[in-house]
Amino acid sequence: MDPVQAQLADAVDAALDRTTDVHAELAAIGVPELGLPERLGGFGLGLGADIVVNHRLGRNLQPLPAHRETVFALELLPDWAVPEAVVEQVLKGSAHATTIGVHTTPTLRADDEGRVWGDSEHLPAGDLALAVLRAVAPGGDTRWYRASLREHTSVARESELLGVAGQRVHFTGTPATPVEVDDGRWRTALDAARTRQAAVLLGLAERALDTARSHVNKRVQFGKPLVQLQTVAHRLARLVGEGDGWWLLLHQAAWRHDSGADRAADAAQVLATATEHALRSTRLALQLHGVRGMLAHSTAATAYRLASVEATRMGKVGRLWREAGAAHLAAAQAAPGLGE
Template sequence: MDLRPDPFQQRLRSAVDTVLTRTGDLPAQLADIGVPSLGAPERLGGFALGLSADIVVNERLGHGLEPLDSYRATAFALDLLDCDGAPTELLAEILADLYKGTRHAVVVGARGGGAVQVRDGGRLWGESESLPAGDIALCIVRTAGEDGAAWRLAIPEPGTCVTEPAEHLGIPASRLRFHGAPSQSLPVTTAHWQRALAAARIRQAALLLGIADWITDVARAHVNTRTQSGKPLVERQTVAHRLAVLIGEGEGWKLLLNKAAWEFDRGGRPDAAAMLAVAGEHAQLASRIALQLHGVRGMLAHSTAASVYRMVAVESARLGTPAALWREAGSAA
């Protein structure tokens, strides 16, 4: 396989970078260049270009420090909705809003736990985990019931589904409270769930590697200008060596990410849990090193290094901590 970016990926990367230089509503501006529909399933009106396109977008969002969690949450939900028997014919208006970037979809209960229950003829009760902030148009809910776990499709309605603003380490989020919200059964098989989860993890890995790449560049620029005891920090072997290792490993993980996306798009089963684990660990390491190299200045709450450290702490655990992902990858080997 050829791991070099193809012309389409290069143009997509350039287009996303251009959007990130503008001010205004980021989801709407990404929608203007067609980003939300690029990887969406064909039966839902998308172009189904696969993860090879998705990872480009997410890596650039990470590099621009614009995580836009709602974008990946929507992609995850649409992957689960892309199944035989899903009532897609009733969702045309909602799908149009998703592709315009004005609203987004979420997956509730992706990490298990059964906080939402289904009873009373398909009505949902309970509270979601932390979700991306914004206007939620559609929920794919993993529920707990008398017959075990099941998947439900819910359209939030006033009175039965309340969206509460939240915050996680300074990053805006939201929670959903279901009070008898109506829902429909969604026939998601175990194989379908596992494949959708794998795709979501590869997208998340791309985001984390983009964040790590950016904060590594910031740390490199800092040590080239910051002096200590009369000479630049970069001239100290321990500093230069750690940054060189970090840069080299980052390039290697990006190659592995492209390989995982390439295999997935061709029907393969790359180890997405391991891919997200290494991306999470690499981003955590990069943010720690940057924080240390910036010294006291980097520990100020408003500093770039501290902001990225908090961002990585949230994003590296969104679909499982690295430790939990390694255990999962090991048990599947």
Template sequence: MRLQSDDVQHDLVRAVRAGLGLVAGPGGRLDPAEVHACLADLDLFALELPDAAGGLAFGMACAVPVCEELGRWAAPDSYRAGALLADLIQSPEQDSRGHGPSALAGLLPLLAAGRTTAGLAAGTGVVATSAADGWELNGDCALPDSPAEAAFHVVPARRTDGTALAAVAVDAPGLTCTATRRDGVRRLSLKGVTPHTLSAPLHDADDVPSPLLVRARIRQAAYLLGLAAGAHRLAVGRAAGRRQFGRSIGENQAVAFPLAEQFAHLEAVRLLVHEAGWDSEGGRPAAVGATQSLAYAAEIALRVTAHAVHVHGAVGITTDSAVHRHYRVAAVEATRWGAPTSLWREAGALRLR
């Protein structure tokens, strides 16, 4: 494994950073539609897709720095949802009634061009039950920062044999989307909704995560790493620039020492996430790496963003503050694929196999 990023990864990061910088509003606030347009202009939705689907076939090692940079901006991110929908479509596994991902294969070129977008739901409130014509979804889940023009939602759904992923059209009968009191988060309600496709369970009979879940966890870990790194950068800038009693607050040990410790943790997480992406791309076993890197990234994202708000003081709790946005996004994203404690437990069990 390379410990340093290569030229392609550096170029991808610089391109995303420059593109988002052009559309960022006051305080770095970003509109989901503008973020999606920026990524589409850079052809990033084609990054992981194969040549046959109009993709660039760069692989997970290049997707990791893109997700990390999106996290640094706390950007409303349609990349992870689109990539997961593409993985779901390309998955060779069919559900028990034969309604498999191949039904949506014609969407791959549209996903590569960024002309079809998806929302990525969170939560375990949706249940998939067997019906006469396939599957039926019922329940509620959260939908954070979904693009306004999304054509599909990728929804976690609990089956009797485990949790699976369903692709649901936004105009499907029985699906409603309503606002909540949390900024950027809507409630997705499903009543008798028939999904276009439903994946196999995300864990097999031996509780080993599927390749679909492994790739989703790696992207999520990279995004959380970026969130933490972005909040840390803001905290360091605040500590250096804020002066009290004739000196910067960063000269106080209670501020400086946690920031130094967090930097070391961020570097450790970065190595884990990039190693997991490298293993996944090379066809090596990546289940352990993906699980433990996500657990570590989630813990660090929650810890670093909370401390960054503390360093900012009263300014950090205002909704216009950039660090407040990082904190709020981390609270939603850190448990999307499971709480850190459960992920650590799973990683330990996988290591003992």
């Protein structure tokens, strides 16, 4: 990391150590203001700042998915559709935005008057002010809408996924405004969201491996520390080395995105690798801790549970690999000389 990124990482760690509202503490140090585009009232530091913030969220076992969903939702909307009041709340950390029916098959339906009905998927916990959603319109087409979640016709209900708190929103005729999300805006916002998600997963993996490394150096079996067993040491060393490589790949993907030189496969590939690495790392940490790792409050169990939830938030890993592979093939076929 460069000096600015290192200072930002320290600031995030300090904010997460405090006992007051986490989102308010992050807002006090400029999160998500630092990464938001200037047109949305941010400083426009881009993914170079965002990946550092989200990596530290994962590292501290506080993924705060509402933070990433808020940025993703705002980036999807055209400028005219972003309410200034919502941006002010976001920058203060007092409210969030979310997407619905974007990462999954849409379950909501919209009527001829633009009112939305149905139940959302499992959403991040937090006070929601705005939703960017996809709903099935009359005629069967899927369309984009913007809806205020301050309406009495949208009610949030607490829910859990693998013990991780969240919510589902029940819509009963909520007024929604149709919006156009063109392919360019969709691709740019989705790639950025995937890169942020990869940062969180790599942070979770790093915390799990650090915890496992500390444990096997202290845990004695058969008269010697566990780390002296090759089957333990080699597995840990391999994952630590892979994590360093994926961290570099993440920085490369963020730099390409910010400089406008990103490739179609970058975001899907970096999220797929981060997902697999996080699942392997947290699983190994759980195994090496044995019965201690199965305690619900243990760091190993918490990291494993969080990684399992975050690994599916933006789609299954198999789909990501297929998408990345198709993009690589398309790029290769388009290269001069290959089609002759």
